[in-house]
Structure formats: C-alpha cells, structure tokens
Amino acid sequence: MEAVLHEASREPYQQSITAGYVDNERLPSLNTNEKDTLHYSNMNTGMVGFSLLPRADSVDIAFEDVTYTASMGFRKGTKRILHEVSGYLPQGQLIAIMGPSGAGKSTLLNVLSGYSIKGVGGNVYVNGFPRDLKAFRKLSCYITQDDRLQPLLTVEENMNVAADLKLGMEVSRAKKEAIIAEVLQTLGLEKSAKTRTAQLSGGQRKRLSIALELINNPTVLFLDEPTTGLDSSSCTQCVKLLKELAQKGRTVVCTIHQPSATMFAIFDQVYALAAGRCLYQGLTSKLIPFLETVGLPCPMFHNPADYIIELACGEYGDDKIDIMVAATENGKALTWFENADALTKHKQIQQGTVPPKIDNSNLEATSALTQLKILLKRDFIKAKRDTTLTYLRIGVNFAVALMLGTLYWKAGADGSKVIDNYNLLFSILMHHMMTTMMLTILTYPTEMSILIKEHFNRWYSLKMYYFCITIIDIPISVFCCLVFTVVVYISTAQPLEMNRLAMFGLISLLVIFVAQSFGLMIGAICNVVNGTFLGPTLAVPMMMFAGFGVTLRDLPVYLYWGSYVSYLRYGLEGYVGAIYGLDRETMFCPEDKYCHYKYPEQFLEEIAMRGDQFWNDIIALVIILFFLRILSYVLLKWKLTSLR
Numbered sequence: 001m002e003a004v005l006h007e008a009s010r011e012p013y014q015q016s017i018t019a020g021y022v023d024n025e026r027l028p029s030l031n032t033n034e035k036d037t038l039h040y041s042n043m044n045t046g047m048v049g050f051s052l053l054p055r056a057d058s059v060d061i062a063f064e065d066v067t068y069t070a071s072m073g074f075r076k077g078t079k080r081i082l083h084e085v086s087g088y089l090p091q092g093q094l095i096a097i098m099g100p101s102g103a104g105k106s107t108l109l110n111v112l113s114g115y116s117i118k119g120v121g122g123n124v125y126v127n128g129f130p131r132d133l134k135a136f137r138k139l140s141c142y143i144t145q146d147d148r149l150q151p152l153l154t155v156e157e158n159m160n161v162a163a164d165l166k167l168g169m170e171v172s173r174a175k176k177e178a179i180i181a182e183v184l185q186t187l188g189l190e191k192s193a194k195t196r197t198a199q200l201s202g203g204q205r206k207r208l209s210i211a212l213e214l215i216n217n218p219t220v221l222f223l224d225e226p227t228t229g230l231d232s233s234s235c236t237q238c239v240k241l242l243k244e245l246a247q248k249g250r251t252v253v254c255t256i257h258q259p260s261a262t263m264f265a266i267f268d269q270v271y272a273l274a275a276g277r278c279l280y281q282g283l284t285s286k287l288i289p290f291l292e293t294v295g296l297p298c299p300m301f302h303n304p305a306d307y308i309i310e311l312a313c314g315e316y317g318d319d320k321i322d323i324m325v326a327a328t329e330n331g332k333a334l335t336w337f338e339n340a341d342a343l344t345k346h347k348q349i350q351q352g353t354v355p356p357k358i359d360n361s362n363l364e365a366t367s368a369l370t371q372l373k374i375l376l377k378r379d380f381i382k383a384k385r386d387t388t389l390t391y392l393r394i395g396v397n398f399a400v401a402l403m404l405g406t407l408y409w410k411a412g413a414d415g416s417k418v419i420d421n422y423n424l425l426f427s428i429l430m431h432h433m434m435t436t437m438m439l440t441i442l443t444y445p446t447e448m449s450i451l452i453k454e455h456f457n458r459w460y461s462l463k464m465y466y467f468c469i470t471i472i473d474i475p476i477s478v479f480c481c482l483v484f485t486v487v488v489y490i491s492t493a494q495p496l497e498m499n500r501l502a503m504f505g506l507i508s509l510l511v512i513f514v515a516q517s518f519g520l521m522i523g524a525i526c527n528v529v530n531g532t533f534l535g536p537t538l539a540v541p542m543m544m545f546a547g548f549g550v551t552l553r554d555l556p557v558y559l560y561w562g563s564y565v566s567y568l569r570y571g572l573e574g575y576v577g578a579i580y581g582l583d584r585e586t587m588f589c590p591e592d593k594y595c596h597y598k599y600p601e602q603f604l605e606e607i608a609m610r611g612d613q614f615w616n617d618i619i620a621l622v623i624i625l626f627f628l629r630i631l632s633y634v635l636l637k638w639k640l641t642s643l644r
C-alpha cells in the first residue's frame with residue numbers, strides 16, 4: 001500500500017525532530033530575544049498564546065498493513081488483534097478512532113504512538129519516512145484514559161514539575177510561568193491553580209492531564225478515550241478544545257466509544273474499526289455518503305456514529321462488515337478524504353531514500369541531575385503533605401518499641417533472661433523487616449501507573465526515578481529507626497556503651513534498607529494483592545535460615561546455602577555481636593534465679609554464633625543491599641519494557 005505524504009511536509013518533520021521547545025531552526029535569522037518575543041507575543045495581550053500557536057512542524061502519519069498479535073501467556077498461544085489495517089492521519093485534523101468495545105481502538109492507538117512495540121507488524125510512516133521511534137516520541141505525547149496525576153500536588157505544582165522537566169533549565173522561570181498561565185487559561189483551569197488534584201472534578205482532571213502534556217507544545221497528541229467519565233457538556237468542551245489544538249497544525253488522534261451526534265460532528269476525521277479491521281476512514285461528513293455507496297444507508301434521524309457502531313457490532317449481519325472492509329480496502333482507500341484526488345496523486349512512501357538526519361540524543365529535556373532535583377522536590381512535597389503516613393510510621397515504631405520494652409523490661413542486663421533477650425532481638429528483626437517491606441509493597445505499585453505515563457512521555461529517565469525513590473525515604477527511615485532503637489535499647493537495659501548502641505543501630509538500619517529493597521523488588525513485578533502474599537511468604541525461608549529456631553550448626557549441610565543468602569541471619573548475628581560480643585563481661589545474676597547463660601561466651605557457643613563477626617555481617621548486608629537494589633531496578637525496567 002502507499003502511505004500518504006505531502007511533499008511540503010517532509011522537511012518540517014526533519015527540522016522538528018531536532019527542534020526542542022523553541023524551534024530555533026526555523027527562525028535562523030532572529031536573535032534569541034526576538035524568537036522568544038515571537039513565541040510569546042500573544043501572552044501579554046491575554047489572547048491566544050503559546051499552546052495554541054500554529055505548529056509549523058506538522059506531522060502526517062500513515063500506516064500500512066499494521067498487525068498486532070498479543071501473547072496470551074505461556075503455552076496459551078497468541079491472539080491477532082489488528083488485522084493488516086492501513087490508514088492515514090493527516091496533520092491539523094482531529095481524528096476519532098471509533099468502534100465497539102474490544103474492536104482494537106486502544107491497541108491501534110498504542111501501536112501508532114509507539115507505546116506498543118512487541119507483537120507489532122507492518123509499517124508506520126511519519127511525513128512519508130519510516131517512523132524513527134525515538135524521534136517520533138520527541139514530537140508526540142500520549143494521554144492515558146485514566147488520569148494518572150499526583151493527587152497531593154496542586155494543579156500549579158503539577159504544572160511546575162512538568163514545565164521544569166519538559167522545558168529544561170534553559171527556559172527561565174518567568175517564561176515557564178507565562179507558559180503555565182497560558183496553558184491553564186486555554187484549558188480553563190486558571191481558577192483551579194491552587195486546588196489539589198485529588199479535589200478536582202473528573203473533567204478538570206482530564207483537562208489537567210492534557211495541560212501537562214501541552215507544556216512542551218507537542219505536534220502529535222494521542223488520547224485514549226478522553227471523554228470517558230465526563231458529562232455530556234464536559235465531553236463537548238473537551239472535544240472542542242482538542243479541535244482547537246488540531247486546527248493549529250497538530251495531529252490529534254483519540255479513541256472514542258460512542259459519541260453523540262453533536263460531538264461526532266466536531267471531529268474532522270473518523271477511523272472506524274470492527275474486530276481489528278477498518279470499516280471506514282475519511283471525513284466525518286463523508287460517512288453518510290460512504291454508507292450509501294456501500295448500500296448501507298444510515299436510517300433517517302439516526303446518529304451515524306451509533307449506526308456505524310451497530311454495523312461494527314454485527315447487528316445487521318457480519319457480511320456488512322466484510323462489505324465495508326472491502327470498500328475501504330481495510331484502510332488503504334483514500335476516497336473519503338478531503339481532496340481525495342490530490343491525495344492519491346501525492347501518495348507515496350520514501351522507500352529506498354535516505355531518511356532525514358535525526359537527533360537521537362537523550363529523550364529527556366533535562367540533565368539527569370536536574371531530573372533528580374525536581375523529582376526529589378516533588379516527593380518531598382508529597383511526603384510533607386501525606387503526614388498521616390509519616391506520623392503513622394513514627395507512631396508505630398514508638399508504640400512497638402514501647403510494647404517490646406514493657407514485655408522485655410530490663411531483660412538485656414539480667415543473666416537469667418538471656419534467652420528472652422535473644423527472642424527480643426529476633427522480634428526486633430521481624431518488626432524492621434515486616435513494617436518496611438510491607439509498606440513498600442503496598443505503596444509502590446500505586447506509583448507505577450504514573451511512572452509508566454510520565455516515563456513514556458519523556459519526563460525523566462527510569463534511572464533518575466529509581467534513584468529518587470531510593471534516597472527520598474532515607475531521612476524518615478533513619479528517624480523511625482532512631483526512635484525505635486533508643487526506646488527499645490534503653491527500656492530493655494541493653495549494655496549502655498556507645499559503640500554497642502551504634503552497632504545495634506547500624507544493623508537495624510541496614511536490615512530496614514534491605515527489607516525495603518525486597519519490597520521494591522516485589523512491588524516492581526507484582527500488584528498489591530500478589531505482593532502482599534509474596535512478601536511474607538518469601539520472608540519465611542529468610543527466617544528459617546536466620547539461625548534462630550534451628551541453630552546454624554544444626555542446619556542440614558544441603559540447606560546451609562540458605563544461611564548465606566538470608567539477610568536475617570546477618571541481622572541476627574550482628575545484633576548478637578553488638579550485645580554479647582566484644583568480650584562482654586559476666587552478666588548480673590539475681591540471687592534467687594538460676595543463670596544458665598551468665599557467661600556470654602557460653603551463650604554464643606550454645607546458639608552457634610561468634611561474637612566477632614560484626615563487620616562481616618555488615619559487609620554481607622551491604623552486598624545484599626546493593627544486589628537487591630540493582631535487581632529491583634532491573635526488574636522494574638523489565639516490567640516497563642514487558643508492558644510495551
């Protein structure tokens with residue numbers, strides 16, 4: 001099939017690919033100030049400004065024989081969802097991908113936007129050249145059906161983060177603020193600037209999702225069901241806004257379920273799908289003539305959008321679907337486009353020619369360090385606002401320490417309670433492991449959907465996101481650990497020596513960080529339900545091999561390897577080293593009690609641990625910590641890739 005290309009539009013694609021936020025390549029004769037003035041000239045007047053400025057670097061998208069085959073899972077085979085569909089999405093148009101539920105609308109949108117990579121066949125062309133995915137992603141944005149927004153941030157804060165990440169630090173704060181104000185005004189959100197996202201209405205949230213992606217003025221917008229969940233007036237408002245954006249030279253493609261007749265008329269183009277095949281593509285206004293041509297006239301007073309969905313559902317017989325697919329040549333025919341003759345005359349693909357030189361540098365607009373700074377700032381605001389969780393963590397640590405302190409009151413200094421104290425050390429280990437790991441498993445997946453959207457839209461690199469979540473929790477973890485350690489250590493009368501206290505605290509902190517890494521690893525690949533099952537389940541072998549119930553000496557040889565990989569073993573050994581190592585003197589024994597373990601060496605011998613292994617335990621914990629952190633990053637990366 002021949003995809004379509006306007007000769008004139010090839011060069012702009014070439015240029016726009018290298019263009020950043022301000023398309024300086026197009027304005028070579030102007031100095032920077034003049035270019036800025038040109039871009040922002042309308043802002044001061046309050047008229048149409050940045051986001052609605054015409055885009056000179058418009059983009060036509062053509063695709064031919066596109067297939068999508070989903071893998072159904074191990075030994076379950078595959079399922080073909082798109083069946084060699086072709087099509088043409090011209091610049092400056094608002095295009096609706098329509099069809100009944102399950103027709104493959106979202107799948108086609110994912111393929112065209114470049115979100116889906118695996119299982120995709122056929123070709124996608126951008127201004128006639130085979131699509132370079134990296135370059136294309138720089139021109140486009142994807143707005144998901146569900147609004148993946150940071151609920152604790154206000155509209156303005158969300159916009160500031162997007163502006164800082166997407167425009168880079170070269171654009172001054174004043175300019176960013178002007179752009180934000182203008183985009184918010186365009187989307188009717190200026191009055192909600194100080195409102196937290198969680199408190200916005202569905203329509204406002206949808207508009208904010210669009211506003212965030214408009215910040216860097218993308219040429220192509222892909223929107224998955226932008227009207228879902230909106231009332232009819234908000235739907236029309238939203239579609240009108242998209243039309244306005246399209247009229248300024250953008251290519252706006254969105255999937256839509258079943259639009260009202262009024263809303264349907266706003267769209268310029270329709271691409272109708274039925275079970276992964278193309279029923280119609282062309283002007284909205286030519287749908288009725290098309291239906292007449294194929295002998296399926298739309299009944300009087302019937303919404304043509306409803307009628308084509310009914311046809312696509314097979315309500316009038318499956319043969320009608322075949323008739324329409326044949327008439328459109330599964331998307332190859334361009335008969336129902338505007339100036340169809342001119343289009344067919346120009347239709348061509350740049351096969352065999354050298355594609356334009358493409359700037360394949362970083363996908364993100366800002367440096368790694370800047371991304372990290374912005375993400376840390378955002379997470380800091382979130383942590384500050386989410387005080388319930390912060391206080392809960394501190395409160396739980398304090399309360400558990402107090403409970404353990406009461407239960408094991410002064411057990412650390414009593415020669416008759418050495419076994420009790422040993423139980424206490426294991427309980428402390430359990431507390432640190434479970435609270436930290438479960439918290440991570442429960443909170444991490446909720447962030448995942450936002451990560452997927454923002455990362456795909458090139459806000460930041462995965463490395464920087466991961467680095468940020470790794471360090472953002474350190475202060476609160478350290479504080480909670482400190483509160484817990486001081487309360488439990490003093491109330492249970494552990495030896496009051498600074499070095500022992502420091503060793504005890506260090507082991508606690510490392511166990512907390514390792515457990516957190518464990519949580520990150522599970523959270524990266526599992527949803528909350530699976531994670532809450534898997535986390536504690538995987539903790540059981542760690543406990544088994546800790547040397548607590550069955551001493552390390554009594555472990556069967558063929559299971560000894562387990563003690564090397566169990567971080568709880570190093571944690572317990574480290575605690576024992578801190579409390580009973582360093583040649584601790586004979587313990588106090590009350591006169592009326594029998595103190596079997598008043599000699600610490602005797603106790604160490606009994607539990608098959610040595611008191612001089614502390615630094616080895618620290619090294620082992622640090623190695624496990626690094627290994628798990630790297631592994632959870634790799635798993636997260638794999639997860640993101642596997643979703644595409």
Ligand SMILES: Nc1ncnc2c1ncn2[C@@H]1O[C@H](COP(=O)(O)OP(=O)(O)OP(=O)(O)O)[C@@H](O)[C@H]1O
Nearest residue numbers: 070071072079081100101102103104105106107108
């Ligand atoms: N990864 C996948 N594995 C198996 N089946 C899939 C996969 N992705 C999509 N499908 C199936 O492909 C069909 C089309 O899905 P798609 O989400 O594209 O439909 P849709 O037209 O957007 O539907 P809706 O309007 O309900 O969102 C559906 O039957 C869906 O179950």
